[in-house]
Amino acid sequence: MTVLAIALAGVLGFQLEAMGMLSAADDAAGRPDVIMIDTIAKLESLEQSAAVFKHDAHTKALKDQGMSCESCHKKDEKGNLSLTFNRTAGEELSASQLKDIYHDGCITCHVKTDEKGFKTGPMVGECRGCHQAEPEAVAARVDAGMDNMLHFIHWDSKVIKADPGKDTNCGACHKKAGEEDSWRFSEAAKTEPVNELFHNQCVTCHQSLAEKKAERTGPVQCAGCHGDKETAERSAELAKDLKAMGGIVPRLPRKQPDAVLMAPEVKPEAADQVAGMAGVAFDHKSHEAKTDSCLACHTSGVNAKMDTSFQALHDVADPASCVGCHAVEQKKPECAGCHALRPAAKVLTETSCAACHNVPAENAEGVKLVAAPEEVREAEAALIINARPQAPVYVAEADIPEFVNIGAIADKYQASKMPHRKIVLSLMKGMQDSKLATAFHGTPEAICAGCHHNSPATKTPPKCASCHGKPFAVEGRPGLKAAYHGQCMTCHTEMKLEKPAATNCVACHEKKTN
Template identity: 40%
Template sequence: MKNGKRRMKQLLAVLAICGLGGLSALPASLARASQPTNDKQRADIITIDAMKAYGSLSQPKVVFLHDKHTTALGKQKDFYKKECGTCHTSDKDGVMQLGFQRDGAPVSAEKLRDGFHAGCISCHKDMAAVGQKTGPTDVQCKGCHTATPDVASNWQPITVDKRLHFRHAATQEKAENKCGACHHIYGEKAGKTIPAPKPEDVPGSCSYCHGPTTTVDEKRQPKEIRSLRLAAHGECVTCHKATAAAGKDVPTGPITCAGCHGPLDQKAIAETSLKKVPQGADLRIKRGQPDFAMVRPAVSETPVIVDGKPAKPYAGMQPVPFDHKYHEAKNETCVSCHHASLTSCSATCHTPAGAKEGGFVTLEAAMHKVGATQSCAGCHAVIQKKPECAGCHNAMPKGVGDVSQCGSCHVTPEGDLKDAAAAMMTKTAGKETAAAEADLAKKLLAGKRDVTTTIAANDIPETVKIGSLSKDYEPSVLPHRKIVLAMLEGMKDSKLAGAFHATDVAVCQGCHHNSPGSTTPPRCGSCHQAVESTTASARPALKAAYHTQCMGCHTAMGIEGKVVDKGADAKPVPAATDCAGCHKEKKK
């Protein structure tokens, strides 16, 4: 109980200072912030269908508008003392339980049904008795149970991103245990959750322990691990509500559904975070992580035998030097990559052969699977969908198939670094080698490009005339240099693009896609035949190749109809249906 009270005081201190940008402590302000702009699009819709656990429902589900009810209760005296307590109970540590007038313990179907009916209808009658507008007060089922609700959900999940986390942590900078204000661990001696004593004791994201459903940990029998939904609402809402009750001048975070999950409120939280977090502030969650690391398969203690002889561990596969600090800055949470735990990917989950802990996803797949956003290749593929990248990458094959590109990540050490890398690959990864690996990774990355460059502008043809198929139209004059320079402008701030566009002619291959990197690439007609053929081929004819390449780029980059050039002669980029926009019709 003492731990629970102390933790609650710490939580109150955090929220009292940072104020999550959604609500003040005044009921009037709360009512304004939680009112949806469109009553038909709401973030507070809760479906009451608990009876389905006992069999088929005899009535439609109940669509319960949570914020509408709390707003009505807000008109009552002593609002903050009783609004949540009207429907919800609290556990021994004061944490709110989400069940309606119950703590989650199993009940019979009859008791569950009667509890809802008695609780809801009696509350409606009480409010009606004092002249308040309220819900159904009789036993007509259709008053609450409706198969065709006239509202739809615009609920959105909310993430405690780096800025929101920074705002909480900054207020606890001088506290004895700032992490324990929000993060808890299970204390074996105490037999319950306790504030995490040190930053390194924090297991990381709440989702690492709290999953989508409530479970029972074998080590915690009979202790339940609440679902993430229950844990987040129980801890966060309880703290926000208690802070609001502490005083009218104390700012706090949202306690309504829309306050956290409404699109407009989320935008307000993000905007407030941008204002409250100092420009250039270090948003890293410091846990002793390295700035640089080497991503490599774990070296087995048992020699690998090939043809009766011990093989060199992972011979031929070079490790990947990884700029961990840069990637932290580019992601909002650690979960973006470390989706299951904060440990190394290959530590226990994604081994070279695959392991049960990692769903038998091998290390190679974990790093290269394009469809998984937590993988390196998958994350990069998401970035390639941005308009400034999609013009080229939208038409390129997805996946890691061109082995010539492996060297973009798997760097081959040379000179003095070659021996250091070879020695590293014979050792098991651990703390004793972490510093040496970080130093090696930093040195290997020192030669990487940070920006995309190409050949000198004067060496880029200013225009290119496309007229080999000219018949009904004049040849098309392509503003070649402007296009290349515009592409470079779009990726100038991308360190990722700089690293992967490793040569001066790499950007040229966005259009000259299957040609060797060269300042004098072959003409399109060298590969694409001018005459359509009835023979099936994966390579389109020349006319189709031109239109697919040009129109595909304009569409993917979203520039059709937009004026992207500057100057007196600036005009919109031609649409796919505007033939004369690219080549004028010949005079007859």
């Protein structure tokens, strides 16, 4: 043990992972680089509060002095940078040894930094400079993720070496061919936190590319992935790249199917015993293009078997389920005007179920699809998908009443002359490019159900007064005036319409002069 470490042991007999180099005036209320260092807590009780370490502040201070990451981080025998302080990953040390490493390493660096005339961190005896019970700076990070565009930047990169004998470079990150997410969902994840797996994989690669002065590399500082401003700037840059590519991200080269038959897979001898709903021909290619990441659906990993239980696929509150994802889409202004007032309990109806569950049990060759080989199932699913309508079907414009006069309860105001045709045509325009609307608005009259919500889908629905009386006809059912206002105003609000304002009564019905 060095003389300095011996002196420190008497003064700082506790965990000291690292020290900040910013003054209190420089500290922000929340920083993406703040790490609360409590390594020794895994071995023994801490004598002081965890040390507050501002990583990016230290990185800048080292750079200003012409120093590098290796001042704090060692490299292993393969040349990979270890993310632990002054030791290699997996190196087992006692609590006493850890204290010596940090006290000696950190404060020695502070002393040398001070001697060079640079702003430095706490010295011997200035314990509270790092060990703060109520830290002046706290961690505030945005989640980092690998969306499709960022993923494309990696697998299309020319600075990442291609796999031996292949034209892809997936092996640089994913160690097992055919199991592209194995490095994240592997045995190591059971013993090593997933965030450490990411940092060891990503940061060390970015650092090695930076050292090689590669044409393009990724961030090595915390803010680069976890800072509000930095991630916003990165997203803007990626958006420019995407725009230059025509707005379409190439599909990952994973040989994933274009079409999938979502139905139970059974052995041929048990095929006749299968009963229940018809299978679902799932347009995998189309859905893949609509998501930012495969993990939007494959929440347990791309290669993990999906939970195909009824609840997992039909949970209206879970955006990772089919119904839940559709419910999120229905919150868009062009959809929400109608769907906001439709109760979630009525999402699953015979008509809506049939929009997905329409694959016959037998294929063209008379073989039970549930027992057919995977390629047969995919081919049958593709045929059904290609046969689906490619554009929504509408009620003929001539069959839409141009105006509807609402005057059943006119009192202080004149009857409202509602521009019925204009409203319906506007709704049609909002859904004309939506494949989701095309799939689920299976009949021309389906659009009518947006307002005429509890009557059969027809071009001549009953009047609102047939259900909404005055006063309440049934407990919980609004009276006619409340029904009209609730329907119209909610629709305008959900569709983000500025006019007519909900408080502007005469915009819909003029006030009587007598």
